[in-house]
Amino acid sequence: MELFSIDCTTCQAKLIVRDLSAIGQILACPKCASMVQIVPPANWTAQPATTEPIADTASASVPTTSDSDISRNTQPDFDPAAATATEPMAAGAADPIETPTAAWESPLESQTRRVVEIAFGSIAAVAIVVLVGIMGWNAFRAPDEPEVAVAETAKSASAAERSTDNSTEAAVDSTEENTPVPDLQPKVESQQDPANVDEQVQIPALPVEAVQPLNDNVENAAEQAPPADVVDPAPAAENTVPLASKGVADAQGTETADPKTLSPNSNPESATPDEVLSADEHVDNPLLVEEPAVRRFPNPGDENGSFQDQLVERIAFRVEQIELPGVKPRAFVELMIDMTALPIAFDLDALSPRQIAALPALEVKKQDVSIAELMSETLTKAGYTYLTEANGLIVTTRSSASNKLKRYRYPTDDLRGDGPDAPAQFAQLLRRLVAPHSWEATPDARIEIVDGELWIEQTSDVHAQLVAFCERLRLARGLPLKSRFSRDRFALMPASIEHASRLEPEITFTFIEPAALRQVVQHLETETGLAIYVDWPSLKAEGFTPRTEIACSIVAEPLGQALTSITRPLGLAWRMVDDRTIEIFGRERAESQLVVAFYDLREALREGVAPPTALAQIRQSVIEAGNLGATSRWSDDGGSGEIYFDMASRYAAVLQTHAAHAIIERCVVDLSSAGH
Numbered sequence: 001m002e003l004f005s006i007d008c009t010t011c012q013a014k015l016i017v018r019d020l021s022a023i024g025q026i027l028a029c030p031k032c033a034s035m036v037q038i039v040p041p042a043n044w045t046a047q048p049a050t051t052e053p054i055a056d057t058a059s060a061s062v063p064t065t066s067d068s069d070i071s072r073n074t075q076p077d078f079d080p081a082a083a084t085a086t087e088p089m090a091a092g093a094a095d096p097i098e099t100p101t102a103a104w105e106s107p108l109e110s111q112t113r114r115v116v117e118i119a120f121g122s123i124a125a126v127a128i129v130v131l132v133g134i135m136g137w138n139a140f141r142a143p144d145e146p147e148v149a150v151a152e153t154a155k156s157a158s159a160a161e162r163s164t165d166n167s168t169e170a171a172v173d174s175t176e177e178n179t180p181v182p183d184l185q186p187k188v189e190s191q192q193d194p195a196n197v198d199e200q201v202q203i204p205a206l207p208v209e210a211v212q213p214l215n216d217n218v219e220n221a222a223e224q225a226p227p228a229d230v231v232d233p234a235p236a237a238e239n240t241v242p243l244a245s246k247g248v249a250d251a252q253g254t255e256t257a258d259p260k261t262l263s264p265n266s267n268p269e270s271a272t273p274d275e276v277l278s279a280d281e282h283v284d285n286p287l288l289v290e291e292p293a294v295r296r297f298p299n300p301g302d303e304n305g306s307f308q309d310q311l312v313e314r315i316a317f318r319v320e321q322i323e324l325p326g327v328k329p330r331a332f333v334e335l336m337i338d339m340t341a342l343p344i345a346f347d348l349d350a351l352s353p354r355q356i357a358a359l360p361a362l363e364v365k366k367q368d369v370s371i372a373e374l375m376s377e378t379l380t381k382a383g384y385t386y387l388t389e390a391n392g393l394i395v396t397t398r399s400s401a402s403n404k405l406k407r408y409r410y411p412t413d414d415l416r417g418d419g420p421d422a423p424a425q426f427a428q429l430l431r432r433l434v435a436p437h438s439w440e441a442t443p444d445a446r447i448e449i450v451d452g453e454l455w456i457e458q459t460s461d462v463h464a465q466l467v468a469f470c471e472r473l474r475l476a477r478g479l480p481l482k483s484r485f486s487r488d489r490f491a492l493m494p495a496s497i498e499h500a501s502r503l504e505p506e507i508t509f510t511f512i513e514p515a516a517l518r519q520v521v522q523h524l525e526t527e528t529g530l531a532i533y534v535d536w537p538s539l540k541a542e543g544f545t546p547r548t549e550i551a552c553s554i555v556a557e558p559l560g561q562a563l564t565s566i567t568r569p570l571g572l573a574w575r576m577v578d579d580r581t582i583e584i585f586g587r588e589r590a591e592s593q594l595v596v597a598f599y600d601l602r603e604a605l606r607e608g609v610a611p612p613t614a615l616a617q618i619r620q621s622v623i624e625a626g627n628l629g630a631t632s633r634w635s636d637d638g639g640s641g642e643i644y645f646d647m648a649s650r651y652a653a654v655l656q657t658h659a660a661h662a663i664i665e666r667c668v669v670d671l672s673s674a675g676h
Helices: 109-138 307-316 329-340 351-360 372-383 420-431 462-478 517-527 536-540 557-572 602-606 611-623 660-673
Strands: 006-009 014-017 026-028 036-037 195-197 202-203 294-297 319-328 345-346 361-371 384-389 392-397 404-410 448-452 453-458 506-516 532-536 551-556 572-578 581-586 594-600 640-644 649-659
Touching: 006 307, 195 594, 294 640, 307 372, 307 392, 319 329, 319 372, 319 392, 329 351, 329 361, 329 372, 345 532, 345 536, 372 384, 392 536, 404 462, 420 448, 420 453, 420 462, 420 640, 420 649, 453 462, 462 594, 462 640, 462 649, 506 517, 506 557, 517 532, 517 551, 517 557, 536 581, 551 557, 557 572, 557 581, 572 611, 594 660, 602 611, 602 660, 611 640, 611 649, 611 660, 649 660
Parallel strands: 345 392, 532 581
Antiparallel strands: 006 014, 026 036, 195 202, 202 319, 294 551, 319 361, 384 392, 404 453, 448 453, 506 551, 572 581, 594 649, 640 649
16 A cells, blocks of 8 residues: 655655554665655545555555656656666565675664765765866876076086106295286276086176177087987086086077088088088198097187287186185186186196196185285295286296296206207207297397306296206206105106097097087096196187087997097197196197207117117108198208107107107107017
């Protein structure tokens, strides 16, 4: 018997109540399983049962009839067919009613459960929507722009700070005061925020508005491409100073080029590099190469104003504040290159690289100071100064910077013979082999013989060369030194011969994309563990700056050969200063600067080569090389080259250019190994 009907509060299905015992209970909806409290309508009254017996248990079911049994409409999305899809009940039979647990018997608890279910369902829906939104945004958003680092660091500074022996003394000491700094230009206001240096070190950049850039320092080097076979060349360890984002050195951008290949035999028609340097007219010159393994990318444009005007203006620029808690002299010079983009180099003929590396770190803390004042005061603490030359700044000793003549007595009784003419003959030898042009070019420079002793009046720079020549001659003869300098200061043989094993390890690296020459040098330092100095003023004469871009590829070449493969195509040269130091310099210097080198011919003479024959072969090797510059010719051929064979030691002392010495070194090695 149908007593009354109610609606399920969840699915809105009509539920028919046929048993009085179900009234007041909370039963499960047959359709959605929600708990429904059986409450009769307000106007309903109980009727006695007439036709249907009451079952053992109360029941509530979904009617199997159609819409005629439904007194109210269901929700719009309710499917009546789905509501009636349950298994139909047999006529006149009532389904047993499941007795709910105690936890669900209270109407309040049932309502609370529904609220909790709705809350958790809402949270889950929101989470799904957010997750789908994030995934869609990641899928369709534009890719991030790669971050571009500020221009290349003065990485240079750290690779040079190698462990070294105890420092040796400077060439010839002088008590003269430092040469005055050039007159400064009017103060230029700095408009840049300082850039960080190492550990919270403040380094200001020179603003673009303050100074015009140099003629050949054209474009700001954007972040350079690392070598293809390495992951970011190792950064400088200490005193490495990043460039400020808008310094004078960064006034311009960098034009990049895309060479098709670095193979010397390919890409002959490529117009991307404006110039590929080769050495067709210098095929016999060891400073040059027949087929380039290096491509130089020219500076994109010229700038207004002479270099000297720009140099004076830049060193006059005033820095608002600079503080370096501890910086090595070489790192400081590298920092000055970064800040000013000026060609600056150490005078390695006057300064010992070991002494440079062994000097303690300097404390720098200045405000409102010009670059000229900053360099002068800081270098003075290290015992150095700087000179302004045609193509840049040279860091040297204070004594070498002075042109004042000084007079010293030279004890040479152990080096010359005993005859009455021996002092004069030795004096003539010194004039021939040591700075020969200075004796005529420098007024009052002379050698006097007083009571059989040599008194020499010369500049401090030439005095240093005279002392070195005499001491090296003593070393060749096995005699004790007479100066107060240590033996390590006077290398007898050329370093590239004496320390040839340092040049044998093979290296491999590739800069396919154009990279700044300075970056390539820094990578070489990291790869080799050697300090590599660059004479930037001499490179300036060849049209190079630290930011001139090159592309190069070195594959499994010995270090010495690799250095030649890089420098020759560019018209540059290199030399080994000592067992830990390499110097790269320009071709003009290589073909004009005269230096004395001692060559050991004892092995060649033991092989049966007569001294005149050995000397003749040395002379002929230079003549046959050709195109080494006019200075490299021998003195009897209109040049400045001299050769002296010391019978007592069987060494040959040769005055020649760097370019000629590169030829002579190979000749001497061949002579010494002729019988092997």
